[in-house]
Amino acid sequence: MKYSKQLLPIFLLLLAAIIFNSCKPKNAGSAVSSDAASKSYVAPGKYDEFYNFVSGGFSGQMSVYGLPSGRLLKVVPIFSVDPEKGYGYSEETKPMLNTSHGFVPWDDQHHLDLSQTNGEIDGRWIFANANNTPRVARVDLTTFRTSEIIELPNSAGNHSSPFITENTEYVVAGTRFSVPPDDVNGDVPINSYKQNFKGYISFISVGKEDGKMDIAFQLKCPGVNFDLSHAGKGKSHGWFFFSCYNSEQANTLLEVNASQRDKDFIMAVNWKKAEEYLKAGKGRKQSVKYAHNVYNEKSHTATSEIKTEVTVLDVSELKDICYMIPCPKSPHGCDVDPTGEYIVGSGKLAALIPVFSFTKMQKAIADKAYDGEYEGIPVIKYESALHGEVKKPGLGPLHTEFDGRGNAYTTFFVSSEVVKWSIQDLKVLDRVPTYYSVGHLCIPGGDSKKPNGKYLIAYNKITKDRYLPTGPELAQSAQLYDISGEKMQLILDFPTIGEPHYAQAVAADLIKNKSVKFFKIEENTNPYVSKGEGTTKVVRAGNKVDVYMTCIRSHFSPDNIEGIRAGDEVYFHVTNLEQDWDVPHGFAIKGANTGELLIMPGETQTLKWIAEKPGIFPFYCTDFCSALHQEMQGYLRISPAGSNVPLTFSTGTNMPKADTTKTL
Ligand code: RUQ
Ligand code: CUA
Numbered sequence: 275m276k277y278s279k280q281l282l283p284i285f286l287l288l289l290a291a292i293i294f295n296s297c298k299p300k301n302a303g304s305a306v307s308s309d310a311a312s313k314s315y316v317a318p319g320k321y322d323e324f325y326n327f328v329s330g331g332f333s334g335q336m337s338v339y340g341l342p343s344g345r346l347l348k349v350v351p352i353f354s355v356d357p358e359k360g361y362g363y364s365e366e367t368k369p370m371l372n373t374s375h376g377f378v379p380w381d382d383q384h385h386l387d388l389s390q391t392n393g394e395i396d397g398r399w400i401f402a403n404a405n406n407t408p409r410v411a412r413v414d415l416t417t418f419r420t421s422e423i424i425e426l427p428n429s430a431g432n433h434s435s436p437f438i439t440e441n442t443e444y445v446v447a448g449t450r451f452s453v454p455p456d457d458v459n460g461d462v463p464i465n466s467y468k469q470n471f472k473g474y475i476s477f478i479s480v481g482k483e484d485g486k487m488d489i490a491f492q493l494k495c496p497g498v499n500f501d502l503s504h505a506g507k508g509k510s511h512g513w514f515f516f517s518c519y520n521s522e523q524a525n526t527l528l529e530v531n532a533s534q535r536d537k538d539f540i541m542a543v544n545w546k547k548a549e550e551y552l553k554a555g556k557g558r559k560q561s562v563k564y565a566h567n568v569y570n571e572k573s574h575t576a577t578s579e580i581k582t583e584v585t586v587l588d589v590s591e592l593k594d595i596c597y598m599i600p601c602p603k604s605p606h607g608c609d610v611d612p613t614g615e616y617i618v619g620s621g622k623l624a625a626l627i628p629v630f631s632f633t634k635m636q637k638a639i640a641d642k643a644y645d646g647e648y649e650g651i652p653v654i655k656y657e658s659a660l661h662g663e664v665k666k667p668g669l670g671p672l673h674t675e676f677d678g679r680g681n682a683y684t685t686f687f688v689s690s691e692v693v694k695w696s697i698q699d700l701k702v703l704d705r706v707p708t709y710y711s712v713g714h715l716c717i718p719g720g721d722s723k724k725p726n727g728k729y730l731i732a733y734n735k736i737t738k739d740r741y742l743p744t745g746p747e748l749a750q751s752a753q754l755y756d757i758s759g760e761k762m763q764l765i766l767d768f769p770t771i772g773e774p775h776y777a778q779a780v781a782a783d784l785i786k787n788k789s790v791k792f793f794k795i796e797e798n799t800n801p802y803v804s805k806g807e808g809t810t811k812v813v814r815a816g817n818k819v820d821v822y823m824t825c826i827r828s829h830f831s832p833d834n835i836e837g838i839r840a841g842d843e844v845y846f847h848v849t850n851l852e853q854d855w856d857v858p859h860g861f862a863i864k865g866a867n868t869g870e871l872l873i874m875p876g877e878t879q880t881l882k883w884i885a886e887k888p889g890i891f892p893f894y895c896t897d898f899c900s901a902l903h904q905e906m907q908g909y910l911r912i913s914p915a916g917s918n919v920p921l922t923f924s925t926g927t928n929m930p931k932a933d934t935t936k937t938l
Contacts, residue, residue, distance in 0.1 A: 310765035313756055316343040321786070324718050326731060326779040327386050327400055328752065330354075333772025334381045336402055336413065341718075341729060341779060342754055344768030352411045352420045353381035353404040357869030361420075364871055365845065365880035366800070367569070369578035373407050373425050374563040382406045384775040385435060385502075389480070393440040393507045393614075393723030397784030399485050401436040401445050408432030410447055410478055412485055414571075416790045421569050424487045427456050427562035427584055428474035434500040434516055438480075440507045440723070444490065444545070445478040448500030448516050455494070456562045467525040471497035474586075475516070477545060486568075489581075491552050493543065494588045495596065496649035497523055499532070500541075502607050502673075507723055508614030510632040512546040515617050517605035521648065533623060537600035537656065539648065540608060540619045542635060548587055548595050556592055557585035573799045574877045590650030597639060598648050599630055600656040607673035611682065612723050616661055616697055618682060620671035627671050627684060629700065631661035662700045667693050672713055673776075675720030677727030677757060685712040685732060692732055692755070694762060706762045708753055711735040717757070718779035726781065730755045730762065733774035740767055750774055791855035793876030800878035802847030807831040812923040819844045819885075821923075825859040825873065826851040827900040830893070833908030834928040837921030840914055842885040846871070846893075849878040860896025863910065870896050885912045 307313075316322050322340025325347075330336055334354030338347045355362030355371065362371050362379055371378055381404035389399045399421075402411045408429035414421040426432055426447055434448030452473040454460035462470045472494055479490040498518040506513035521538045524531030551557070562584050569576040589596040601619040609618045617630040637643075638658035645653045670688030677683070681703065684693050690711055694704040714733045718726040732753045741749050749769035756763040795805055804810045804822045810831045813820045819842050824831045830848075838844060848861045852875035861871040863883055871879045885891075895906035913919040922928075 307756070307763040307765060310763070313763075314342040314344065314754060314766040316340065316345070321782060323782060324729070324779045325782055325785055326716070326777060327388070328733070328770055328777040329383050329386050329402070329775045330771050331384060331750075331773030331775055332382050334383050334404070335771060336383065336386060336400070337771040338418065339752075339768065340782075341731070342766065344752070344754060344766050346771075348418055349771055350413055350418050350420065352402050352413065353383050353409065353423075355379045355869070358872070360869050360871045360879060360881075363869030363881070365882055366575045366878075369576040370420060370423055370567050370569060372567055372578035373409070373565045374427075374580065375407060378407050381409070384433065385437070386776055386778050387436055387438045387445070387721070388778045388780055389442040389485070390438060390440055390722055391442070393511075395719050395722050395778075395780050395784065396442075397780060397788070400778060401438060403432050403435035403447065405432055405450070408435075408447070408449065410436045410445055410487065412480075412487060414485070415785050416788050417571065419569070421485065421571075422487055423565075423567045424478060424489065425564035425566070426476045426489070427564045428453075428472075428492060428560075428586075429476065434475075434503045436478075437503050437505055437514075439505045439514070439545075440511050442480050445480055445487065446475065446503060446505065446514055447478065448475045448503055449473050450499050450501065452497035452499065455560070457560050464525050467497060468523050471523075471525075473498055473500055473518075475500065475543070477548070487566075489564075489584050491548065491557055491585045491587055493548060493595065494586050494590075495541070496590070496651065498539070501605065504608055504610045504721060506610060506614050506632065507612070510610065510614040512544065513632070514543040514545055515608050515610060516541045516543065517601065517608035517619055519604040519606075533604060535603075537602045538605055538621075539598040539653075540601045540605060540617060540630065541651075542597045542599060544595055548592075551587055551592050551595070552585065557587050560584050560586050571793065572797055573801070574793070574879065575800060596651045597635070598651050598653045599635065599659045600645070600653065601628055602626070607671070609674040609676075609721065611676050611697055612678050612725060614723075618674045618684070620674060620684060622670055622672065622687070624671065625666065627664040627667050627674075627695075629661045629664065629697065630659045634661065635659040664695050664700045664702065667695065667702055668705070673715055675715050675717040675730070676725050677717055677720070678725035679727055681727075683715060683717065683730055683757070685715045687711050687713065687735070692730065692762065694757070704761050706755060706764060708732045708734055709740050709751070709767070710738055714774065714776045716777040716779055718781065728756070728758050729779070730757045731777060731779065733770070733777060735773070741769060792853055792857075793874060795849075795851060795853060795876045798849070798876060798878060800847070800849070802845075802880060803878045804847070804849045806851070807925065810923070810925075812921055814921055817842050819921075821846045823848045824851050825849070825861070825895065825906070827857070828895075828902035828906040829925065830861075830895070830906065830908045831925040832923035833925050835908070835923045836911040836913075837919045838885050838910060838912045839917055840885055840887050840912055842912075844883045844885055846881045846883065847878055848873050848881070850875050852876070857899055858897050859899055859906070861893065862896050863893035864891045872897060888912050888914050
């Protein structure tokens with residue numbers, strides 16, 4: 275019929291509109307509870323109740339927010355240079371970004387995990403992963419600065435990382451990309467994946483007192499993609515759980531070829547067993563290369579050491595370390611409830627959420643209730659480990675956190691929502707829309723034994739119409755929900771830095787009173803420190819010039835420097851003499867092609883600067899530090915190479931001369 279033929283395209287359009295809109299939550303924009311403003315309002319001058327540490331994704335940094343206000347408190351540079359703070363630009367911090375590939379100024383930071391004692395957050399450190407060039411960092415929560423970074427050999431795409439055991443015995447990191455091990459010739463055809471590619475998992479020990487990291491051992495595992503993980507806790511302490519996808523071991527077009535099997539796996543790792551094998555000398559020493567970088571808060575200087583050996587346990591030879599639990603379908607999040615009994619696997623392509631029972635899994639192992647092996651690892655029968663399935667929870671489950679009241683909260687990327695369900699009876703209790711396409715979520719302490727189930731924060735990938743447009747890229751976003759009642763209530767949106775993935779939150783009380791206010795100048799062991807203006811100097815050795823400089827409100831010493839020659843390599847070692855909270859000084863000099871220095875009270879930092887051509891080069895303080903901040907400045911004179919202008923430096927004595935020898 276002519277009539278219906280004309281209408282067909284319109285019907286199709288309508289249908290498409292219905293399908294498209296069904297993925298957009300209803301009542302978008304109006305789903306805010308009426309008392310939202312009062313719930314997220316923190317009056318001027320009042321502190322927030324929680325710190326929220328949010329990964330920066332492709333920015334490589336971590337940002338710190340106050341909750342419930344959503345106020346941005348700090349951006350902590352970890353894996354990317356930060357000209358704002360001089361991180362990666364000052365000579366002292368450059369070694370932090372050293373790797374076996376040399377200096378790496380950027381990375382992709384996804385997951386954060388706070389240190390724990392007895393399964394509870396202890397507020398000492400937060401660990402961060404670098405995805406691209408595999409590394410794990412430790413940030414000290416007394417200084418909010420990166421203290422240590424360790425690189426991971428035999429790894430690529432350090433995604434399943436960094437997740438910690440309940441006493442911070444280990445920070446654990448699983449490789450996303452399986453690759454040929456570092457000590458063999460990796461020049462193999464890509465389609466020899468099945469024979470040659472392996473997945474390594476690193477157990478990084480953490481010093482009880484000082485937090486110092488070291489790779490205790492690595493597990494050589496089948497060549498799959500390890501996606502995410504969490505430690506067992508309580509009754510499952512001693513175990514670790516990893517989601518893995520690409521059990522098909524595809525090496526091309528993974529969106530199709532790694533979605534073939536009905537089920538991939540959760541890999542359960544008995545790390546106490548691995549420790550026994552290690553003690554029994556079953557590890558193989560493998561020669562590798564990885565950087566270990568440590569920042570010393572006394573010398574205010576980082577050092578980078580290249581290490582050359584790691585101990586590897588092969589889990590296909592050493593039985594009883596690893597077990598595979600089938601998990602539908604390309605699992606992403608792998609989360610363990612506060613009791614340690616339940617393990618939740620979130621299959622991105624699955625229409626249900628399987629919840630596994632640790633007790634049943636142990637029984638299945640004892641009974642050898644296996645469905646054969648995968649690459650030499652026993653596969654536990656799905657039903658034997660299963661506590662139950664959450665039916666029809668939503669589309670595209672990603673991550674789950676817990677409130678400590680028996681409820682779990684799972685994010686759904688495709689259907690843009692957070693769904694609350696009961697762990698015991700697996701019933702869906704509530705669902706709220708997110709705006710839009712939520713990835714991770716966080717409840718304060720939500721992956722510990724003691725969650726604080728007051729708030730839930732959803733971290734969204736797409737914000738479409740939520741904020742004023744800012745060109746092609748829009749702000750990524752966090753959304754705060756009050757989950758203290760039966761129903762979840764949206765109370766706040768706030769934009770984030772970079773792309774937020776995992777986040778952690780903790781009661782402010784656990785951290786705020788431990789904050790370092792300044793560094794004691796008498797404890798400063800930087801080799802270039804000047805502990806007072808009387809010891810400042812400028813020293814030439816060939817064409818290398820060291821300027822030992824101090825700053826205090828509101829001048830530098832020296833502030834007049836002459837006798838620098840074109841081509842000189844000048845190092846400004848600037849010590850901030852202040853001994854008071856919140857009085858950093860900055861240092862910048864014209865033409866500097868690095869970042870600035872931002873020097874904390876009591877600290878010494880060094881800027882390398884090449885004297886380019888004859889002229890006068892002003893320098894100044896970049897951080898508004900006093901009423902006379904704008905007077906905090908100085909001049910450096912460059913003369914031609916080979917000139918005999920004597921090297922002089924002074925503060926307050928190089929006064930105007932009437933008989934200037936040379937005017938322009
Ligand atoms: S992963 S959503 Cu690293 Cu879920 Cu980000
Ligand atoms: Cu020092 Cu401004």
